Amino acid sequence: MTNTTNKFKLSRRKLLTSAAAAGAGAAVFSGATPYSFVKGAYAADFRNDPSSQSFIKLGFNVPQTGPYADEGADELRAYQLAVKHLNGEGDGGMLTTMKPSSLKGNGILGKKVEYVTGDTQTKSDAARASAKRMIEKEGVTMFSGGSSSGVAIATQSLAQEMGVIFMCGLTHSNDTTGKDKRRYGFRHFFNAYQSGAALGPVLKDEMGTDRRAYHLTADYTWGWTQEESIKNTTEGLGWETVNTVKTPVGAGDFSQYITPVLNSGADVLILNHYGKDMINSLTQAVQFGLRDKQVNGKNFEIIVPLFSRLMAQGAGENIKGILGTTNWNWALQDAGSQAFVKSFGQEYGFPPSQAAHTCYVQTLLYANACEMAGTFYPPEVIKALEGFEFDGMGNGPTEYRAADHQCFKDVLVVRGNANPSTQFDLLEIVKEVPRAQVEYDPSIFGGELGPYEV
Amino acid sequence: MITATPRKDLLLMGIFTFAVLTMPIWLAPIGASYPDLLQRFAIFGIFAIGFNILFGLTGYLSFGHAAFLGVGSYTAVWSFKLLSMSVVPAVIFGVITSGLFAVVIGYISLRRSGIYFSILTLAFAQMSYNLAYSVLTPITNGETGLQLSLNDPRTLDSLVGVAATDGIPPTNFFGIEMSGYSGFYFCAILMIIGFYISMRIFRSPFGMMLRAVKSNSNRMSYTGLNMRPYTLTAFVISGMYAGLAGSLMAVTDPLAGAERMQWTASGEVVLMTILGGVGTLIGPVIGAGVIKYFENIFSAINENVLHGIFNFLPDFLEDGVVAILSLFVGEGWHLTLGMLFMLIVVFLPGGIVEGFSRIYARFRNKNNSTDGKADPIGSAKVQPGE
Numbered sequence: 001m002t003n004t005t006n007k008f009k010l011s012r013r014k015l016l017t018s019a020a021a022a023g024a025g026a027a028v029f030s031g032a033t034p035y036s037f038v039k040g041a042y043a044a045d046f047r048n049d050p051s052s053q054s055f056i057k058l059g060f061n062v063p064q065t066g067p068y069a070d071e072g073a074d075e076l077r078a079y080q081l082a083v084k085h086l087n088g089e090g091d092g093g094m095l096t097t098m099k100p101s102s103l104k105g106n107g108i109l110g111k112k113v114e115y116v117t118g119d120t121q122t123k124s125d126a127a128r129a130s131a132k133r134m135i136e137k138e139g140v141t142m143f144s145g146g147s148s149s150g151v152a153i154a155t156q157s158l159a160q161e162m163g164v165i166f167m168c169g170l171t172h173s174n175d176t177t178g179k180d181k182r183r184y185g186f187r188h189f190f191n192a193y194q195s196g197a198a199l200g201p202v203l204k205d206e207m208g209t210d211r212r213a214y215h216l217t218a219d220y221t222w223g224w225t226q227e228e229s230i231k232n233t234t235e236g237l238g239w240e241t242v243n244t245v246k247t248p249v250g251a252g253d254f255s256q257y258i259t260p261v262l263n264s265g266a267d268v269l270i271l272n273h274y275g276k277d278m279i280n281s282l283t284q285a286v287q288f289g290l291r292d293k294q295v296n297g298k299n300f301e302i303i304v305p306l307f308s309r310l311m312a313q314g315a316g317e318n319i320k321g322i323l324g325t326t327n328w329n330w331a332l333q334d335a336g337s338q339a340f341v342k343s344f345g346q347e348y349g350f351p352p353s354q355a356a357h358t359c360y361v362q363t364l365l366y367a368n369a370c371e372m373a374g375t376f377y378p379p380e381v382i383k384a385l386e387g388f389e390f391d392g393m394g395n396g397p398t399e400y401r402a403a404d405h406q407c408f409k410d411v412l413v414v415r416g417n418a419n420p421s422t423q424f425d426l427l428e429i430v431k432e433v434p435r436a437q438v439e440y441d442p443s444i445f446g447g448e449l450g451p452y453e454v
Numbered sequence: 455m456i457t458a459t460p461r462k463d464l465l466l467m468g469i470f471t472f473a474v475l476t477m478p479i480w481l482a483p484i485g486a487s488y489p490d491l492l493q494r495f496a497i498f499g500i501f502a503i504g505f506n507i508l509f510g511l512t513g514y515l516s517f518g519h520a521a522f523l524g525v526g527s528y529t530a531v532w533s534f535k536l537l538s539m540s541v542v543p544a545v546i547f548g549v550i551t552s553g554l555f556a557v558v559i560g561y562i563s564l565r566r567s568g569i570y571f572s573i574l575t576l577a578f579a580q581m582s583y584n585l586a587y588s589v590l591t592p593i594t595n596g597e598t599g600l601q602l603s604l605n606d607p608r609t610l611d612s613l614v615g616v617a618a619t620d621g622i623p624p625t626n627f628f629g630i631e632m633s634g635y636s637g638f639y640f641c642a643i644l645m646i647i648g649f650y651i652s653m654r655i656f657r658s659p660f661g662m663m664l665r666a667v668k669s670n671s672n673r674m675s676y677t678g679l680n681m682r683p684y685t686l687t688a689f690v691i692s693g694m695y696a697g698l699a700g701s702l703m704a705v706t707d708p709l710a711g712a713e714r715m716q717w718t719a720s721g722e723v724v725l726m727t728i729l730g731g732v733g734t735l736i737g738p739v740i741g742a743g744v745i746k747y748f749e750n751i752f753s754a755i756n757e758n759v760l761h762g763i764f765n766f767l768p769d770f771l772e773d774g775v776v777a778i779l780s781l782f783v784g785e786g787w788h789l790t791l792g793m794l795f796m797l798i799v800v801f802l803p804g805g806i807v808e809g810f811s812r813i814y815a816r817f818r819n820k821n822n823s824t825d826g827k828a829d830p831i832g833s834a835k836v837q838p839g840e
Binding site: 064117123126128130133137150153154157175180219220249448450451454 | 622750784
């Protein structure tokens with residue numbers, strides 16, 4: 001330490017001066033360089049271009065742990081099925097019913113489809129790390145996944161930065177195709193606004209116009225926008241909003257949030273929860289006797305605006321008679337749904353959930369857009385998807401709106417089945433709300449898509 | 455105790471620098487050579503180096519260091535939003551803000567030592583997490599995470615007349631984009647500087663004082679020394695390291711989420727340090743690397759990959775092996791990590807560095823039985839994790 005004669009000793013001064021010199025050098029060297037000196041050298045040169053290889057890799061980034069893990073597992077099953085069908089294995093599923101379709105069942109543009117998987121942990125950070133691994137290490141040309149809007153929005157903006165298309169899985173927040181929309185992100189699933197618009201008339205018929213609503217809301221982008229949309233709808237009916245309470249995602253125990261509902265004077269509880277959160281909060285609300293209560297001379301009601309069969313399965317008996325909306329249900333009788341349910345059932349032994357459906361459809365839509373564009377070059381694929389109108393995918397005639405990359409189609413209002421005939425027959429369809437009723441002007445949410453070329 | 459000579463330190467510094475800068479090459483065979491993971495190695499290396507200055511030297515086990523990581527991230531993202539997409543102000547403000555946080559939290563927490571100190575820091579971190587998660591939503595954007603947007607003011611950038619682009623401009627260091635390998639080298643150089651500073655602290659009288667606090671704080675106070683200025687300084691320094699790591703996370707990926715402050719993140723850095731070797735210079739960096747490798751690579755192995763690896767076996771054997779191994783990869787990576795951690799703590803209390811020293815010592819003893827004392831990587835003194 002005190003050996004000052006040692007010639008190897010690196011003095012503080014020497015270190016500082018050399019570091020400063022190096023820094024200044026770097027600054028001079030790079031100061032005049034334009035910001036994007038490596039990008040756009042050739043227009044058709046893009047990240048993870050698969051044209052030099054015989055296969056194309058897709059990345060499936062789903063929650064395998066955390067409150068949305070059930071949905072994630074089902075999404076992964078659907079992706080694997082979609083890859084099979086695209087490669088011409090199995091019975092082809094919706095490939096046979098999709099109209100118009102450019103898919104040939106020989107992969108995408110003749111390249112065999114391979115896939116990699118990742119765990120989002122339902123956390124934005126982990127999801128982005130996993131997505132980056134897929135893009136930087138595995139070289140995926142498209143990635144997909146979701147089950148949380150927070151994650152979807154975070155990975156979607158990564159997609160834009162990286163120039164790799166992201167096909168959103170299950171994400172229901174208005175922000176995904178609203179204020180946080182991106183050119184490289186596409187959503188087939190419906191959103192909170194559409195849930196509200198579809199649910200409104202049914203609520204009016206069933207519960208009247210003089211109600212007092214209490215919201216419990218998952219504290220993130222999806223919960224916020226769903227609460228806002230449902231509140232706007234119910235207040236439009238003449239309902240009063242007693243209180244809105246935010247709850248943390250993955251809370252497990254909701255009793256501290258449910259107790260105040262009992263004495264709030266509210267006669268409707270709206271649960272803006274999803275996945276295991278919804279199972280827990282609904283179960284506890286029922287245990288607290290909310291559904292047997294009479295408030296203001298009316299039966300106390302519970303509404304779950306975003307419903308899924310997986311959640312219904314988890315909540316068991318408690319789900320009976322409860323209203324909500326869903327993007328798709330396996331009991332639909334159209335040819336597309338039937339084909340999908342059949343091949344999914346053959347593969348896994350049970351019907352698919354709405355999360356599985358949207359992920360399956362998204363994968364096919366991406367593949368089809370590549371075939372239409374005749375290239376994997378993202379700006380061309382994006383243009384093929386924008387404004388694409390199709391049918392035979394389970395939701396009737398559907399359009400990918402170019403202005404915000406949101407799909408427009410019919411929305412289902414469902415109710416927990418009081419007398420299920422099988423263990424999967426948990427939701428009865430109350431109403432198929434036509435597309436025209438849930439459409440809106442894309443400008444109401446703001447946001448900008450951003451550039452095609454990145 | 456083996457004396458650490460300046461020559462040895464310089465050698466260590468040289469090897470460390472070389473190893474870090476060539477990481478993209480020698481990590482390629484194990485599939486870890488892609489920019490995002492390399493950046494994580496460097497960032498969490500910094501985090502662990504800083505944590506080790508507090509835990510390794512003073513023995514004060516902080517369970518709330520993730521709070522500083524989060525503060526650094528949020529500050530950096532706000533700097534990108536309000537000031538400039540240049541990373542220089544982001545990093546500087548990130549370090550300063552987390553330093554200020556550390557002063558406040560340290561001032562209160564350091565009134566107690568041992569388990570009480572750990573609990574206090576844990577409580578502060580959990581408070582910060584909950585603040586970020588719900589109360590301070592206008593500043594932190596809650597669970598969704600703070601993100602850049604096209605309409606951010608970026609006042610400094612518009613002052614110097616950076617041309618507006620269609621998309622959100624990338625973070626940059628004097629024009630060099632901070633994604634991909636350039637981002638990694640930026641983090642790596644900061645880690646090397648951080649490592650150098652940490653080494654100087656270890657060798658300084660101040661470091662000696664901190665070690666004295668660890669070995670016998672009673673004696674320290676009997677001799678009339680007030681320890682708190684020293685421990686507080688160590689706490690603030692390590693908080694600033696965490697802030698640097700946090701701001702680098704935002705630099706390489708401009709987004710800040712509340713989960714960075716969660717107690718699991720605080721626990722992770724404790725694991726990293728213990729896994730690598732508490733109180734050693736290089737240990738925390740190795741520990742950080744191992745944990746991040748597990749998190750990113752092991753978690754991505756699915757049954758398909760396993761079938762690919764073992765398809766040379768006959769079918770029934772292959773299925774059996776895959777069925778067993780699949781428990782330990784994919785979402786089961788925590789299980790593997792837990793077992794590894796258990797084995798290390800039981801058999802190598804000094805962490806991976808102790809393992810290296812033992813192998814080195816055995817090697818030396820076999821070849822020439824002169825001086826069996828080995829200190830290949832500056833692990834001047836290996837102390838078991840407490």
